[in-house]
Amino acid sequence: MSAGLTYAAFGLVFAALLSLEVVRGSRRSLTFGGLVCWLVARVPTLAALFLVWAWLGWHLFARGSVSFLK
């Protein structure tokens, strides 16, 4: 895939995610925040998500995001 196609693919997915959030929010149905709330209400998934969040911050800022580059 060329860079343009990759950006388009990301754009489409993010647009779909945003649309789903707006629609779900207007219908008072399951929003992304609601999904996260459901996940973190249980200790195992809370711990797993917290570790992912902490790792993301560590690699982006403490180690510099250079580590992501190929």
Added chain:
Amino acid sequence: MTSGAGVVLLRAGLIIAVAGFCWVAAGLRPFTSLMYAVVAASIAGVGALAWRNRDGRVRPRIVRRDAAAWVILLGLLAVVETEAYLSSPRAEHPTLSSMVDAVMDSHPGRTAVFALWLLGGWAAFAWKRRS
């Protein structure tokens, strides 16, 4: 001064303080002890708030069908990201992290990303939601 105005001022002060913290943190160089300490303190701070607010955590009831749409879209995101990550060169196959790198090239950009990361952690783990 009413208590309502006091709460507003307190929240405004807190927001300004956190924004200032993010600005200073974004100015630190990676791979330095100070940056390690700032990130570790941020993680510990969110973790402490999450621990303090652990009681009364509300678990909303969800319908599997509603969750399926999120799972499918997030799965698609993972597929696109993985395909890009496994391909090279990076310029022709940008990943989310390489796009974030472009934003983090500037101090304001790094500040925004740091603030978003901190806010995301607080919203997901430490925010005490009412039932």
